[in-house]
Amino acid sequence: MSPTIAYRTGIALVGLTAFLIVWTTIVRDDGSGAGNFMIILAAVVGGYAVRFDAAGLARAMAGVATMQLILGLLTATAPITATLDGGAPKAFAFHAVFMLLWLASATLFRIAGRGALTAR
Template sequence: MAGTMEHGGRRRRWMVPWSVAALLLLLPLVAMLFTDEMAWDGADFAIMGAMLFGACGAYELGARTSGNIAYRVALGILIVTALFLAWISLAAGIIGSEDHPANLMYGGVLAVAVLGALLVRLRPEGMARASALTALAQISAGATALAAGWGSTGADGPGKLAVLTGIFALLWLLSAWLFRQAARVQAAGAA
């Protein structure tokens, strides 16, 4: 009976991210029923669906490497931050509009996160360093855009770019801190 309860609890835990992803994908569809401001086509839903599927799959695979709650929360923050960075870059653009070519720098930020995670094989101490390095890449992208004057025109001016850079960098750093906490727990358990 204990095995059945554990298996059922694990199944419920994995259903949460997938259920949230399904609801997130339904939000634009519901919004389209009530406003003309939201006008997604099939490609928009396919791209968002693929991003959500990838995010949930990455979380599910990564969370299996540790039962530590700090690790799982850090991983969740890292993946949600990456998802929103990609989503905002594609949908609205952080630097000017979504068509501004400088928004491709955020693909580099995401590459730092993904390559860092792969290089450290999802180990907590390495993930802490990879997340901190990703925060540095985020700040570098924002600083480069501000120094070049990109995104400084329009109603939002450079404020939107500075605020979003700060928010994303803080989320990457929060993830790094939580991974560091998970590494300490792991080291204490091994001692």
């Protein structure tokens, strides 16, 4: 593991994001959990594929953020979403928040890959 503060913060943010996705999926229980769990699986597999290297994790988390955005667009435009309370805007906002968290972790990994914010 890289000794940088940015890397450790990025890992913590990934863990927090995954926890929040699982928690909100369980609480909402609207049947859309499979897509959310696939996003988490993509983050884990992507991290393993790049051997948890900071620069590789930055690219992997950017890819996961893109997947989250696409899942949000698919969910918001699904016909069943129009029947739910809040409809498409609420569904897209839900996914947009998580997309921003994935992008924040990608930014932290990019900083860690450049060697900034080293721990003392």
